[in-house]
Amino acid sequence: MIALAVALPLLAAFLLPLTGPLRRIVGPATLLLVAAIALNAWPRAQVEPFTVAIGGFRPPLGILFYVDGVALLFVLAVAFSCLLLWPWNEEAGSRKHALTLLLAAGCSGLALSGDLFNIYVFYELVAVASYGLAAGAGSGRAYAAAFRYLVLSSLGSLLALVGIALIYHRTGTLNLAHLGELAPTLLNDPPGLAAFLLLLLGLGVKAELFPVNAWVPEVYAGAERRVSALLAGLVSKLAVLVLVRLLVLVFPTDEARTALLLLGTLGILSGELAAYRARDLARLLSWSSIGQLGIVFVAFAVPGEAGLVAGLAVALHHLVAKPALFLLADRWGGSLESLTGAGRGAPLAGALFVLFALSLIGVPPLPGFWAKFLVLSGLAAQEGGLWWTAAAVILATTVVEASYLFRVVGRLYARGAGGAPAPHATGPLTGAAVLGLVLILGGASAGPLGDALGRMAGQAADRAAYIGRVLPVRTIERPGTLTLNTAPEARP
Amino acid sequence: MNDATTLTLYLGAIGLLAIGIGGLVLARHLFRVVMALAIAEAGANLLLVLTGFRWDAVAPILTGADRAPMVDPVPQALVLTAIVIGVGVQALALALAIRLRQAYGTLDLRLIRARMAAEIDGAAGLAPAGSRDRPAGERPLPPPQPAALPGETRP
Numbered sequence: 001m002i003a004l005a006v007a008l009p010l011l012a013a014f015l016l017p018l019t020g021p022l023r024r025i026v027g028p029a030t031l032l033l034v035a036a037i038a039l040n041a042w043p044r045a046q047v048e049p050f051t052v053a054i055g056g057f058r059p060p061l062g063i064l065f066y067v068d069g070v071a072l073l074f075v076l077a078v079a080f081s082c083l084l085l086w087p088w089n090e091e092a093g094s095r096k097h098a099l100t101l102l103l104a105a106g107c108s109g110l111a112l113s114g115d116l117f118n119i120y121v122f123y124e125l126v127a128v129a130s131y132g133l134a135a136g137a138g139s140g141r142a143y144a145a146a147f148r149y150l151v152l153s154s155l156g157s158l159l160a161l162v163g164i165a166l167i168y169h170r171t172g173t174l175n176l177a178h179l180g181e182l183a184p185t186l187l188n189d190p191p192g193l194a195a196f197l198l199l200l201l202g203l204g205v206k207a208e209l210f211p212v213n214a215w216v217p218e219v220y221a222g223a224e225r226r227v228s229a230l231l232a233g234l235v236s237k238l239a240v241l242v243l244v245r246l247l248v249l250v251f252p253t254d255e256a257r258t259a260l261l262l263l264g265t266l267g268i269l270s271g272e273l274a275a276y277r278a279r280d281l282a283r284l285l286s287w288s289s290i291g292q293l294g295i296v297f298v299a300f301a302v303p304g305e306a307g308l309v310a311g312l313a314v315a316l317h318h319l320v321a322k323p324a325l326f327l328l329a330d331r332w333g334g335s336l337e338s339l340t341g342a343g344r345g346a347p348l349a350g351a352l353f354v355l356f357a358l359s360l361i362g363v364p365p366l367p368g369f370w371a372k373f374l375v376l377s378g379l380a381a382q383e384g385g386l387w388w389t390a391a392a393v394i395l396a397t398t399v400v401e402a403s404y405l406f407r408v409v410g411r412l413y414a415r416g417a418g419g420a421p422a423p424h425a426t427g428p429l430t431g432a433a434v435l436g437l438v439l440i441l442g443g444a445s446a447g448p449l450g451d452a453l454g455r456m457a458g459q460a461a462d463r464a465a466y467i468g469r470v471l472p473v474r475t476i477e478r479p480g481t482l483t484l485n486t487a488p489e490a491r492p
Numbered sequence: 493m494n495d496a497t498t499l500t501l502y503l504g505a506i507g508l509l510a511i512g513i514g515g516l517v518l519a520r521h522l523f524r525v526v527m528a529l530a531i532a533e534a535g536a537n538l539l540l541v542l543t544g545f546r547w548d549a550v551a552p553i554l555t556g557a558d559r560a561p562m563v564d565p566v567p568q569a570l571v572l573t574a575i576v577i578g579v580g581v582q583a584l585a586l587a588l589a590i591r592l593r594q595a596y597g598t599l600d601l602r603l604i605r606a607r608m609a610a611e612i613d614g615a616a617g618l619a620p621a622g623s624r625d626r627p628a629g630e631r632p633l634p635p636p637q638p639a640a641l642p643g644e645t646r647p
Contacts, residue, residue, distance in 0.1 A: 117570050124577045131584055140595030141615070144608035147522070147588045154529050154581055155516055161536045161574060162509070168567060169543040221612045280616035334617045 002041050002052055002067050005034045005075050006109045006122075013101035027097045028086060031104060035079035038072050045072050049459055051114065051470055059114075059470050060178040066114035066470065069456035070312070074111035074241055077319055078104050081234045084431050085226045085323060096136055102129040103230065110238040114470060116164055116174040119242055123160070123203065126235055127153050130206075133227045134219050141222040149215040153205045156212060160202025166195040167250075177470030180249035180463060188253060196251045197259060200243060207239035208232075208293040210267035217274075220286040225330045225428065228282070229323035232289045237315050240293070244300050244311065249463055252303075258386065261301035265390045267294030272397040276404045279336060281329045284404060285322065288360070291397060292318045295375060298390045302378040308457035309450075310374035316453075317371045320442070321356045324435035327428040328353050336411055343412030349424050350412050352436045357405040359439055362398060367442040370450065372398070494547045501542055508535030522589040522599040526582055533578040537571045544568065 012030040019026045044050065049068030053059065065071075082104045087096040106129060109122035131153075135146035168174060170191060171182045179187070187195065205212045220228040247256060271291030278284035296318065299311035328349055332339055343350025359368035372394065379391040442449055459465075512532020519525045544564030552565035593599055596607050 117573070121573060121577070124581075128577075128581065128584065131581075131588075135588060135591070139611070139615075140592070141608045141611040143588055143591045143595055144604050147585065147592060148605070150581065150585050150588065151516060151525055151529065154585075155513070155532070157577075158509075158512075158532050158536050162539060164570075165536070165540040165543050165567075168540070168570075172564075174566070174570075218608060218612065221616070222608070279618050282616070283612075333615070338617055 002037060002065060002112065003054060005037045006065075006105050006112065008033055008037075009101045009105035009108070013098045013105065016098050016101070023097075027101055028083060030101065031079045031083045031086070034104065034108065035076055035083075038075040038079065041067055042072055045069055046455065049466075049469060060173050060175040063113075063115040063118055064175075064470065065112040066176070066466070067112060068459045068466075070241070070460045071111045073316075073456060074238060075108050077237070077316075078107040078111065078234060081230065081319070081323065084434060085230050085327075087226065088427055089425075096133065099129045099132045099136070100230075103133065103235070107234060107238045110242055114176050116167065116176060116179070120157070120160060120164060123206070123239070123242070124157060126238070127157065127206070130227075130231055130235060133230070134223045136227065137222060137224050139222065141218070145215070145218040145222040149219050152212060152215050156202040156205035158202070159198045163195045163198030163202060166191060166198065170195075175470065176245060176249050177467045180467050181471065183250045183252075187250065192251070193253070193255050193259075196246065196256050199246060200256075200259060200263070203239050203243055204263070205239075207236050207243065207297075208267070208290050209297065210263045210270060210290075210294065213267070213290050216290055217283045217286040220289075220326075221280070221282045225282075225326045225333075228286070229326035232286070232326065233319050233323035236289070236293055237296075237319050240296055240300070240311075240315060244308070244460075247300065248308075248461060249466060252463065257301045257303060260297050261386055261390055264294045264297030264301060265386075265393050267291065267297060268390075268393055268397050269294075272400045276400050278404070280334060281332050281336065281339065281408065282326075284336075284408070285325050285329060288401065288404075289318070289322055291401070292322070292360070295372070295394060298394065299375040299378065301390075302375075302382060302387075305454070305457050305461045306374075306378040306381065308461050309453050310371070310378045312453050312457055313367075313371040313374050313450075317359070317367050317442075320435050320438050321360055321368065324352065324432040324439075325356050325360075327432040327435075328356075328424070330428040331422050331424050336408060339408065339411045340414050341412070343409075346423055348433065349429060352432050353412060354409055355436055355439065357409055359443075361402045361405060365443050365446070367439060367446065367449075370443075370446050498542070498545075498547075501538070505535050505538035505542060508532065508538065511535075520601050522592065522601060522604075523586075525601065526585045526589065529585065530578070530582055533574070537574055537578075540567050540571050540574065 008030050012026055016023060016026060045067050046069055049066065051059075052065040052067065053062050054064060055062065057063070082100055085100075087094065087100060090096050103126055106122045106125035110119060110126065113119045113122060131146050131150050134149055135142050164174070167179065167187065171179055171186050173179055173182065183192070186192070200209065201212055204210075205215075208216050220232065223231075243260075247260065268291050271287050271289070271294055275284050275287035275291060278287055292314070296311055296314045299314050300307055302310060332342060343353065355366075359366035362369045362372040376391055376394060379387050379394075509532055512528045512530075512535055515528025515531065516525060519528055544567035546561065546563055549561040549563045552562040552568070589599065592604060596604055598604060
């Protein structure tokens with residue numbers, strides 16, 4: 001049943017040209033169905049996560065979907081984000097509809113997959129769909145940015161593939177639970193760490209991780225705002241989710257956490273400082289997105305449930321806030337100077353921008369405050385200079401963030417040489433307003449929301465339970481017997 | 493002999509990866525970049541096949557008769573998938589390169605990058621950012637220049 005959440009959008013994407021007069025509604029209807037499927041499985045997964053073996057083959061040989069609260073939460077986020085950012089204004093049967101559906105299928109697959117190679121395939125599916133969407137604006141700069149994005153992202157996929165080869169070489173399995181069971185004996189050494197770093201850099205391209213995020217500002221500045229919103233809001237979070245699964249299940253080592261913490265801190269610093277220097281709103285938001293993703297990485301580096309709760313909170317907050325800001329930038333794409341007085345001409349857009357800017361900075365009682373608060377309290381509970389450096393960096397860059405966002409807000413409401421930009425189209429403005437409502441509701445129900453996130457993080461952090469659910473006792477007794485190739489004999 | 497051959501194969505795979513990644517970093521011509529990508533992918537795929545290979549085993553096809561040890565089929569299935577994905581991505585890259593050539597009239601990556609940066613700045617109504625020839629770096633924002641504002645072009 002839950003496998004349909006991946007299969008339906010995939011089918012719909014390819015059958016779209018054949019659906020005749022229904023073409024206009026097939027895509028949104030499919031996404032609504034995906035949301036319904038996820039909601040249907042929601043109560044069961046909240047009580048007890050379950051697995052779905054594809055084709056009836058049992059793991060570790062068969063491949064499976066692992067359905068827990070976090071996975072379903074992200075499937076829901078995929079469905080709703082794609083609906084909200086659906087290319088409504090394109091003519092029916094446009095390729096952008098198919099590409100958006102492909103993106104949704106790949107993202108749902110990333111959220112549910114419990115198998116390293118399936119993750120690679122879904123990651124590539126998302127990647128190819130996002131190249132098409134990034135180039136979809138049809139301008140020279142969109143093609144150039146998409147080409148550079150494609151090259152960097154393919155290089156990342158290559159590194160991830162080498163990491164997968166290394167892992168398979170040492171363990172003889174690709175099932176995440178089986179890997180988790182074998183990791184303490186087979187992957188807890190320098191080659192294991194190298195495999196993690198390769199996967200981190202490879203999957204980090206989509207997650208806007210520090211050294212491999214050069215594509216971010218040019219793609220977001222060249223693509224349509226809707227696409228920037230999808231890539232910054234949704235796709236980056238799914239890549240992070242995969243990395244978190246790897247970190248929790250397969251590489252729960254201090255070295256892996258330190259790598260994540262370091263790269264995350266550098267990402268915050270570079271992103272926020274570059275955003276401070278940005279001269280137009282689109283690139284300001286791109287760099288700020290890199291900074292926010294850095295906070296997500298730092299949060300997930302904190303061991304245990306505290307880190308997962310904080311990371312989920314920051315990721316979800318960014319998932320809501322950044323698409324809304326990109327939608328608002330739809331008509332405010334020019335230089336910051338040209339925005340003078342724009343907020344006076346468009347009161348609703350201006351008010352929404354202020355709301356999201358305040359939440360991004362972390363002003364209580366907005367959700368952004370609670371997210372940053374959780375990260376900082378998680379960091380403060382750790383011992384060691386690196387953790388406290390990260391906390392100090394987050395606090396210091398909050399000031400930078402406030403400075404550049406207030407500079408934009410000041411411009412929006414400044415009096416002076418008028419001539420405000422064209423008013424927003426209804427589509428993007430409605431989308432941003434819906435996200436604003438979500439944000440306010442989230443802030444109003446911070447308590448119950450925090451409890452729910454805590455429960456989901458508890459499920460996701462429970463390594464032994466994940467392994468136990470996927471692999472019944474039978475295979476745990478003699479690991480490696482079901483694979484044809486165990487580590488020692490595979491070495492040259 | 494087998495050990496030496498295996499070692500050669502591993503060195504070849506890593507060498508292909510190194511050549512490909514080197515090419516990706518150094519190449520200026522778009523077509524060379526795509527070729528470098530293809531070479532690096534060949535290296536990664538070879539590495540993946542080698543992880544499951546055994547000299548004393550047969551091809552992993554069940555015939556029902558003999559029970560001879562078989563080569564691990566999983567990496568071969570994976571490599572098949574990776575090759576298909578790689579071909580698709582390379583075709584897409586070439587299509588993008590054709591569009592780029594049509595848009596900018598060149599396949600030189602550095603020229604394209606410079607023109608892209610200029611076009612992004614131009615679309616945002618900004619003066620070109622500081623470059624090696626014309627540094628403009630001491631302030632986060634250029635001073636307000638009322639006369640230079642694109643007021644005339646606003647709708």
